[in-house]
Amino acid sequence: MEIIIDIDDPTPLFSQLIEQIKNAVIAGKLNPGDALPSIRQLANDLELNSKTIAKAYRLLERDAVIQAKGYRGTFVHPDAQKNCTIDLNEWVNEQLNKTIASFRDAGVTDSEIRIAFSNAMNNQKN
Amino acid sequence: MEIIIDIDDPTPLFSQLIEQIKNAVIAGKLNPGDALPSIRQLANDLELNSKTIAKAYRLLERDAVIQAKGYRGTFVHPDAQKNCTIDLNEWVNEQLNKTIASFRDAGVTDSEIRIAFSNAMNNQKN
DNA sequence: CGATGTACCATCACAACACATGGAACAAGT
């Protein structure tokens, strides 16, 4: 399990991390139950800030690819392989594309769409 | 028909214009067929840039509140009063609220929603 | 020629946000 982070890649670092871990799971290099390096450990190895690693781990756990078990460390989720192929963002993209297309058909300006979106995001806080 | 623009008001100038014209229509101070000041004329009176006025007029015409008749000038739309009460943005807000709420329920991060939204807006260009 | 709305070129300040960084602290279990 080697992870390579390319600083020159415009892809956000935490995204690169997520990608590589998912790929390792799909390729069978990481199997359910396998222990992952601790956040601080990995941050040290990759010379990244621990917050960046933590962000990647948080998202991976949300997608049920890994499991954080507190003081015991972080492990590959039992259903990791299956959940790796589920792309939550892809679904979000589809939904948004449909919604935005309907707005444009109605003649709504991009500016107006953006403002309404911003309002929706802020008003739903909570 | 007097229009007052408040520079200190955080509300965008073109929005203030739209609001006041719509209100004038609703209040019956502007009736269908009435002529509106020309873009350059109004820009001069309010000491605003003509583009700012043009933007307001463009949106008002899209909502069928006014009608631009080229060299003849701009007039209040026959169905202005009815179309003033139709708030396109309200419908947009409802749609977005529902969509965003479903994303949040699925555990999607605000950041991810914003990025997906940004992508959807840019990728659908044409 | 003058006026209309409209289209294109451009610039600037301002705000919101993403990404990444750093430090400090916490509860939980070994």
Added chain:
DNA sequence: ACTTGTTCCATGTGTTGTGATGGTACATCG
């Protein structure tokens, strides 16, 4: 004591989009 993940404080940089400005030009009609 030590390490685990997590959460709070914070800063800085870069990008993106808005609002508003200015200039120039066009076709159309009087």
